[in-house]
Amino acid sequence: MTSERATIRPITLGRLTELTHVCESTSKTTETIEETLNVSHRRARETVLEATRIGLLSERDTDDELEYQTTPVGERFLDAVKAEEWTQANEILAVRSPHYGTFLDVLDEFSPASQDEILDYLEKELEYSPHSFNQTGIEIVGDWGERLGGIQRNAFTGEYYVVDSGDVPANFQFVFLEEYDDLEETAGVDLRQRYLSIPRLRERICERLQCSRGSFDSALTTLCQENIGKLELSGAPLDTAAKESVLGIKEIALADGDSLVSTSQSTQQVMAGLEQFDKQYYYLAVYDRDLEFTPNSNQ
Known part of the structure; x- marks a missing residue:
């Protein structure tokens, strides 16, 4: 189901958070999610599919239609957001999302790096992988990383880099x-x-x-x-x-x-x-x- 799409869907952190909260207590259909979040059916479906792929939601086939409920992983992610523990939320997504985890691994290996450099590297490394990246995909995972504090992007050059330490050196x-x-x-x-x-x-x-x-x-x-x-x-x-x-x-x-x-x-x-x-x-x-x-x- 969700593995059919090679690239990451354009889903914001805010939308992932809202979705895991909506489906926390009871399972919900896509139509219910659409109404609760006040989004189009297409947007609701995209968000559900990506959240399911990375393990924040589970899918259940009822007699009438598919329903979705927050998983234990999704609950940990939601708890981290509620506590504003952004490092923990970052770690959960890094483990669960193949695209986000790969993006962080690349920056761990060589950074700072421009968007084009990252794309060129990933094109070679993921040649035989079921997952792939495009410019939008880099922007999505880059947005996650910047907001959660795991990476930063030079506001003048646009290069991404990992934030390794909370302290500056003695020199x-x-x-x-x-x-x-x-x-x-x-x-x-x-x-x-x-x-x-x-x-x-x-x-x-x-x-x-x-x-x-x-x-x-x-x-x-x-x-x-x-x-x-x-x-x-x-x-x-x-x-x-x-x-x-x-x-x-x-x-x-x-x-x-x-x-x-x-x-x-x-x-x-x-x-x-x-x-x-x-x-x-x-x-x-x-x-x-x-x-x-x-x-x-x-x-």
Whole structure:
């Protein structure tokens, strides 16, 4: 049944969550699911088939028609979402979904990688596999990974990479200076003490260190606090280009105020600066390169 389709169906995390909740207490027909989720029959059917393929739902053939109910795996997934345990939800999908698991395995093997590089690699590796990928499939599993925090995507280059650690290395200040210099050269300005974009520095350093954006912000906050007079932060006008990115930063949270368990998913294309004392700073300049850094002091 569900194994007939080689590619992944375009199903969001929010829809998977709603479906497992709808079918949790009693089995439901596709028509009932369609009405409860307020979606078309085609969309309801696609969601049911993908959720069944990855083991979140089981299928039961009654006298009249097929019915679907949440499995123990689906219940664990739903519990993880309710508790906002995104790492656990990520692990469940990585094990159960052949497409998502393969995608993460590829990034574990070589990242950062562009969408085209991933597709080229998978085309060779999955030549004799019953599963296959296309551009939409990469976008779907990439969306899952970004929202669950297992991977990140550079908001300026579009390259995917695995988030390996919650901490930055002890030599963070040296990595910071190297990327600052590279970005300064890219900007085409030879003058030192130039104010450079914090969002661009964040994306470059997170990709290089494979760390989360939150870890970078904590480390940069520590660096600024320990090097007053050596580093200088600057705000920005409302329309500054420093806030704009090519791609959005994808996030997920448990939705409030609804009897149906669902998720609130945002794609934020306006980049955040570095928050200090309730103020957002978008630019940074280096005045003295003899920097100190205490790991984990602000993480």
